[in-house]
Amino acid sequence: MSQISIKGVKKSYGKSQVVHGVDVEIEAGEFVVILGPSGCGKSTLLRMIAGLEGISAGEISIGGKVVNDLEPRERGCAMVFQNYALYPHMTVRQNIGYSLKVARVPKAERDARVMAVAKSVGLETFLDRRPGELSGGQRQRVAMARAMVREPKVFLFDEPFSNLDAKLRVAMRAEVRRLHRDLGVTSVFVTHDQIEAMTLADKLIIMNAGNVEQVGRPTEVYNNPASRFVADFIGSPAMNLFDGEFDAEGQFLYGKGGRMAVPLLNGVRSPGRKVVLGVRPESVRRIGADAHGAIPAVVDYVEELGASRLIHAEANGSRFVAVDTDMTEITSGMPVHLSIDGTALHLFSAEDGRRITH
Ligand SMILES: Nc1ncnc2c1ncn2[C@@H]1O[C@H](COP(=O)(O)OP(=O)(O)OP(=O)(O)O)[C@@H](O)[C@H]1O
Numbered sequence: 421m422s423q424i425s426i427k428g429v430k431k432s433y434g435k436s437q438v439v440h441g442v443d444v445e446i447e448a449g450e451f452v453v454i455l456g457p458s459g460c461g462k463s464t465l466l467r468m469i470a471g472l473e474g475i476s477a478g479e480i481s482i483g484g485k486v487v488n489d490l491e492p493r494e495r496g497c498a499m500v501f502q503n504y505a506l507y508p509h510m511t512v513r514q515n516i517g518y519s520l521k522v523a524r525v526p527k528a529e530r531d532a533r534v535m536a537v538a539k540s541v542g543l544e545t546f547l548d549r550r551p552g553e554l555s556g557g558q559r560q561r562v563a564m565a566r567a568m569v570r571e572p573k574v575f576l577f578d579e580p581f582s583n584l585d586a587k588l589r590v591a592m593r594a595e596v597r598r599l600h601r602d603l604g605v606t607s608v609f610v611t612h613d614q615i616e617a618m619t620l621a622d623k624l625i626i627m628n629a630g631n632v633e634q635v636g637r638p639t640e641v642y643n644n645p646a647s648r649f650v651a652d653f654i655g656s657p658a659m660n661l662f663d664g665e666f667d668a669e670g671q672f673l674y675g676k677g678g679r680m681a682v683p684l685l686n687g688v689r690s691p692g693r694k695v696v697l698g699v700r701p702e703s704v705r706r707i708g709a710d711a712h713g714a715i716p717a718v719v720d721y722v723e724e725l726g727a728s729r730l731i732h733a734e735a736n737g738s739r740f741v742a743v744d745t746d747m748t749e750i751t752s753g754m755p756v757h758l759s760i761d762g763t764a765l766h767l768f769s770a771e772d773g774r775r776i777t778h
């Protein structure tokens with residue numbers, strides 16, 4: 421039985437529907453990340469799980485019990501937000517223990533639980549400080565500790581790290597992952613940062629404009645994007661996508677007179693069908709001019725990444741991004757030849773953007 425079951429859930433504000441019918445099962449102990457662009461409905465979905473927003477249609481169950489009509493505090497979820505909203509006049513100890521105090525937990529037990537949680541996030545020496553005397557990362561840990569102390573059945577995180585600098589984000593990510601490993605509490609984490617999502621998730625839920633585009637393990641989503649949207653959204657640098665169609669010989673026609681042999685797409689190469697062909701930059705390589713199937717291109721610009729670099733080039737009126745590890749001199753305007761790994765192609769329908777399997 422899943423820990424959280426979301427069935428046909430919709431959300432409307434007045435006449436405008438912002439979540440269009442989401443079906444997702446979240447297993448006990450799973451770390452699930454909801455990923456998608458700004459405004460796609462991530463926070464709304466999370467807030468519906470928490471009970472902070474009403475559900476316009478459908479059903480949400482937690483631990484086998486329908487929670488549609490339960491108050492937030494009756495759902496056993498603890499939420500950590502982007503702005504952690506600590507009480508500035510209270511000490512760390514008081515902030516962490518506040519919910520226990522409200523629930524009239526006896527002082528001795530409260531102190532013991534606060535101490536245990538503070539230790540687990542490395543805050544035991546900061547208990548008498550106020551939030552104003554802490555760094556951003558320490559404040560974030562207080563917010564986590566405050567959520568943990570209630571021993572929730574489910575953790576809900578809404579972009580909890582977006583106020584932190586890049587280095588601290590990486591450290592906090594590791595912290596959250598470690599906590600999840602130690603406590604095993606089912607967690608739902610919202611972010612629009614794909615690196616954060618890929619590194620944290622057991623399971624990814626990719627949302628777009630109020631719909632779920634794909635649910636799957638990070639590698640699954642990366643290797644088999646279910647739609648053009650997912651292909652474009654996951655992966656940095658983004659996947660090369662070419663609009664085009666197949667000719668009678670099964671060659672892929674794209675851009676201004678470009679043609680590519682795509683041997684492995686046998687069976688889906690119906691001539692004239694409008695499709696989108698995708699290939700990740702790491703599957704585009706620079707090769708010698710006389711190599712078979714070489715695509716002549718002109719370098720637009722080069723992005724140095726240290727151990728490798730990205731070549732942005734143009735061929736047949738289309739833009740190609742290639743990962744290059746051969747560090748010989750290369751400059752804008754230079755002619756190069758590109759080859760595409762025919763085993764690493766993705767194909768999508770130009771009509772609805774869904775993946776065409778082959
Ligand atoms: N109270 C509200 N009334 C009307 N529309 C709302 C309300 N809250 C959110 N929306 C709309 O619902 C849509 C989804 O919002 P939501 O906050 O869930 O997006 P999000 O995916 O969390 O985005 P972000 O990454 O920017 O936080 C948006 O178009 C937003 O404008």
Ligand SMILES: [Mg+2]
Pocket residue numbers: 462463464
């Ligand atoms: Mg949001």
